[in-house]
Amino acid sequence: MKTTLILIANFILLFQIANAGDGVEVGDIAPGFELKNIDERKLSLDSYTRAEGVILIFSCNHCPYVKLYEDRINALDAKYKKQGYPVVAINPNDPEIQPADSFDKMKERAKEKNFTFPYLIDQTQEIAKAYGATRTPHVYLLKATESGQFTVAYIGAIDNDTEGKLAKTERVNYVEDAIAALQNGESPDPDFTKAIGCTIKWSK
Secondary structure (H helix, E strand, C coil): CHHHHHHHHHHHHHHHHHHCCCCCCCCCECCCCEEEECCCCEEEHHHHCCCCEEEEEECCCCCHHHHHHHHHHHHHHHHHHHHCCCEEEEECCCCCCCHHHCHHHHHHHHHHCCCCCCEEECCCCHHHHHHCCCEECEEEEEEECCCCCEEEEEEECCCCCCCCCCCCCCCCCHHHHHHHHHHCCCCCCCCECCCCCEECCCCC
């Protein structure tokens, strides 16, 4: 009997480990965070309790997909920050694996590209795992609730132009469309798309 209980306990532990970091789904409460920004100050999700929502983007410096999106991310922040949906970028990559994604390099990239939004470092990678991020860029559009928490309203890509080759008339702006739906009191459709980009560089 004792052996059976031990086996069951080990199975449960292995199941929990296997499913740790599976991330969130649309409708879930957004995991909170408090991470260091490139200005050396800590910034938390609680800092945005007066916002309508947050455009949370897992990003980095080196990824060519991210580089194609940087101007579009700046444009998203410029357009939607004043509507209550600011951009917050988080770099989850391990700089030991990808030195170009170090904190100092983050500062340099932000200055070079004139980022208008916070650019946070997820040193432990716990936040990326909590959300279930797998790529850069990977978007989680968060919606504020009356309780002061945020729920996940959309997950996926910024738009369908991952290689920056489509004409504006051909581009489907997933994040913009999702925000428009929320502003109209509707649910985003689609509320999930596949994130296309570089894989997150996980610590070994």
